[in-house]
Amino acid sequence: MASPSATSSSATVPATGDSTGISIFMDSTTSRTSPAATSAPTVVRICQTTPVTGDSASTSCIEAVQQQPDRDATPAARQALGMGACPTIETERLLMRPFSDDDLDDYFAMMDSPEVRRWMHAPREFDRDAAWAQMAGLAGHWALRGTGLWALEERATGRFVGRAGLYNPVRVDWPGVEVGWILDPSFWGNGFATEAGAAARDYAFSELREDRLYSCILTDNHRSQAVALRLGFTLHEERVMAWFPGAPHGIWMGERPEDGDS
Known part of the structure; x- marks a missing residue:
């Protein structure tokens, strides 16, 4: 104590x-x-x-x-230090919180929309059960890796906006902790992705002491590329990734400012 x-x-x-x-x-x-x-x-x-x-x-x-955790702490070390719980963060317009069962219908509607399907590689057979399993996986990511994604809720209305956060799956060619975002198309074009991405970036740099963050974005997804630029990321490389061989991704990278930098 x-x-x-x-x-x-x-x-x-x-x-x-x-x-x-x-x-x-x-x-x-x-x-x-x-x-x-x-x-x-x-x-x-x-x-x-x-x-x-x-x-x-x-x-x-x-x-x-x-x-x-130390800045180079492994996911297991973060878990041992009690870093597995998803924190709740408030931004100017968003509540970034853990997922709940009540999010399922809104989450499935977002992931099943044609606009999101185009960019997020949702399989044809993606259904409500698959959406629930995906939500459960996102919640478990916090427990196993010490990082994860938040459900985004509009503070003014309580409406489900989407998801964003720090994704770091076990994949052979994954570059590292990713700042990622998916929004319901009805919220596109209002700066919510940048607002949530900036909060996730700041949490990773300030609280988790990550030195580098990444965003993996399809090379023709210009909206998300613009968000990455606003977050201060630069294009590091372009390559085809093993988990999605159909098209190349741009690997965008941002580095943690030195302590004391503005």
């Missing part, structure tokens, strides 16, 4: 909460731009508020330390 006197250099931000009055907060105990942040712990504070009388309430909290 962490000492109650542990201090934080960043604001306490609620990560999750529910109607029971239980909230989970995560504090970084060192500056994200400090060299010490490569091994700094995160304090996870779990608080429960219990109504007493009238408008008064009693709140009790416990704290636990989540050790940050």
Whole structure:
């Protein structure tokens, strides 16, 4: 258990909460731009508020330390350090959260749309069952690799927007941790992919201490190439990848700024 006197250099931000009055907060105990942040712990504070009388309430909290991984930590090392849970992130317009069963219909509708099928290699037999299995795989990616994809929800409306995050499957020719995104076509052209991609990029660089990130994009997918450019990525190479021999992909790459760089 962490000492109650542990201090934080960043604001306490609620990560999750529910109607029971239980909230989970995560504090970084060192500056994200400090060299010490490569091994700094995160304090996870779990608080429960219990109504007493009238408008008064009693709140009790416990704290636990989540050790940050070294920048070269393997997926197994991240898992051992408790990094397998999908965090919840808020951006200006998006809630980036874990997938839930309630997302299935919206997720399947997105993946089955002609626009998404064109770019995401969905098999002809892709159905609702396959969509559920894919969602389960995305959730399991966090547990097994310490990285993963978020479900994207529009904060203003609660509508399902798509998925985005940090993908790193076990494939022989996969370049490394990928920043990826898929949006429901009704949300295209509004900057949501860039907004979610930037949050995923910043999380990977600041919290996971990744040195390099990639995006694998078909060479004729100009929309996604524009997103990669806005994220600060540059085209590293073009090649046919073993898992999709039908067309070449551009491998876009971005590097983590040195600590202290703006």
